[in-house]
Amino acid sequence: MKFGTKAIHAGVHPDESTGAIMTPIYQTSTYVQEGVGKHKGYEYSRTQNPTRHALEKNIAAIENGKFGACFGSGLAAIDCVIKMLNPGDEVISTNDLYGGSYRIFKTIFEKYGIIFHFVDMQDRFNVEAVVNSKTKLIWVETPTNPMMNIVDIEAMSKIAKRAGAVLAVDNTFATPYLQNPLDLGADIVMHSVTKYLGGHSDVVMGALVTSCDEIAREMYRIQNSSGAVTAPMDSFLVLRGIKTLHLRMQRHCENGEKVARYLTTHPKIDKVYWPGFESHPNHEVAKKQMRGFGGMISFTLKGNNLEDALLVVKKTQIFALAESLGGVESLIGHPATMTHASIPKDIREQSGVVDSLIRLSVGIEDAEDLIEDLNLALA
Ligand SMILES: *Cc1c(COP(=O)(O)O)cnc(C)c1O
Numbered sequence: 437m438k439f440g441t442k443a444i445h446a447g448v449h450p451d452e453s454t455g456a457i458m459t460p461i462y463q464t465s466t467y468v469q470e471g472v473g474k475h476k477g478y479e480y481s482r483t484q485n486p487t488r489h490a491l492e493k494n495i496a497a498i499e500n501g502k503f504g505a506c507f508g509s510g511l512a513a514i515d516c517v518i519k520m521l522n523p524g525d526e527v528i529s530t531n532d533l534y535g536g537s538y539r540i541f542k543t544i545f546e547k548y549g550i551i552f553h554f555v556d557m558q559d560r561f562n563v564e565a566v567v568n569s570k571t572k573l574i575w576v577e578t579p580t581n582p583m584m585n586i587v588d589i590e591a592m593s594k595i596a597k598r599a600g601a602v603l604a605v606d607n608t609f610a611t612p613y614l615q616n617p618l619d620l621g622a623d624i625v626m627h628s629v630t631k632y633l634g635g636h637s638d639v640v641m642g643a644l645v646t647s648c649d650e651i652a653r654e655m656y657r658i659q660n661s662s663g664a665v666t667a668p669m670d671s672f673l674v675l676r677g678i679k680t681l682h683l684r685m686q687r688h689c690e691n692g693e694k695v696a697r698y699l700t701t702h703p704k705i706d707k708v709y710w711p712g713f714e715s716h717p718n719h720e721v722a723k724k725q726m727r728g729f730g731g732m733i734s735f736t737l738k739g740n741n742l743e744d745a746l747l748v749v750k751k752t753q754i755f756a757l758a759e760s761l762g763g764v765e766s767l768i769g770h771p772a773t774m775t776h777a778s779i780p781k782d783i784r785e786q787s788g789v790v791d792s793l794i795r796l797s798v799g800i801e802d803a804e805d806l807i808e809d810l811n812l813a814l815a
Contacts, residue, residue, distance in 0.1 A: 439498065439613060440682045447493030448675065459490045461672045483660045487668040491675050498612040499625050501645035503652035505659045506671065510608065510628025511536050512664035513642030517604055517624060519658045523549030525572040530557045532787035534581045535776045557587040558718055563595055571599045577606040582734045582771045582795040583788045584709040586718035589725055593621025613685040615726045623648055631762030635677040635684055639670045684764065687800040688731030694803040695796065696733050704814050709734040731798035732761060742791040745770055749794060751813035754805055761797035766806055769795045
């Protein structure tokens with residue numbers, strides 16, 4: 437089955453009792469049992485809920501995986517993956533990671549004895565230099581947030597297999613429409629469903645997908661034992677959102693390209709980071725592993741002045757100043773003071789998150805209006 441058909445149909449069946457074509461919102465915490473242990477597969481909604489179950493099957497299908505699990509947020513999904521590890525285990529990750537991922541690694545899990553290495557993963561030798569017998573997880577984000585760096589998933593998968601480590605990929609920016617990490621050798625795919633999968637900026641949710649039985653067992657055990665599950669209503673909203681994921685992504689890609697090309701022509705703009713440019717350092721890898729380049733763009737201003745950047749993000753009218761990304765509406769953000777404020781300044785600047793860096797989540801409005809909006813704000 438092709439992507440659009442799966443997005444609309446996978447995991448979803450008309451309700452047997454009424455024929456309702458849409459999966460009902462099973463707003464229930466528990467399920468009546470005929471006798472002790474005699475039930476229809478559902479006992480308690482932390483463990484399993486039919487609306488969530490439909491969504492988990494749907495997300496697994498669009499990622500070409502066997503097992504899906506949904507969580508109360510993207511970070512709760514990451515939390516589940518790290519809880520598969522033991523004290524003394526080592527993790528290798530990128531040095532321009534999403535700020536919240538960096539924070540959960542450093543401030544929550546380091547004190548339980550898990551060791552994190554942050555390297556520039558664009559060069560696989562940097563990863564090979566820190567791999568050792570204790571490496572149990574390689575955590576990739578690609579494209580990265582907000583520098584739009586591209587990591588070669590197949591190359592990382594080879595390193596992980598050789599080391600006997602699990603490869604997990606945060607696929608939030610690309611979405612399963614543009615990139616399927618499991619097909620490239622990853623063991624786990626993670627999503628902040630909050631972003632493109634939900635797509636309408638009305639739900640906070642996370643997801644994991646795997647095809648490995650052993651990882652799936654651990655994933656469901658931790659999901660149930662830690663209890664960071666997502667709600668039936670939110671599951672319904674995301675099932676609805678995913679039905680248009682392919683259409684939205686086509687428009688995000690088209691608008692992303694138009695806005696990125698416009699930005700390169702503006703005299704006040706210094707650098708534009710978008711993986712679709714042939715001049716992007718890893719454009720070839722992006723072309724190899726992605727089917728399009730998406731609507732996330734970052735750029736810097738000439739002079740690298742903090743005040744100038746803060747003025748631009750304040751002045752746009754259609755691009756709303758806000759955290760988050762991936763919704764139908766365009767957003768503008770300032771990573772150094774917003775999403776990446778929890779990362780120390782020197783570490784942040786090393787990876788390119790300088791004071792004038794501005795990040796755009798280009799929505800699915802009309803590109804001409806978006807360009808006009810940026811033009812006025814930059815003037
Ligand atoms: C937002 C985001 C997360 C965290 O997800 P939440 O749903 O906010 O918890 C993780 N990774 C990336 C790339 C993100 O953009």
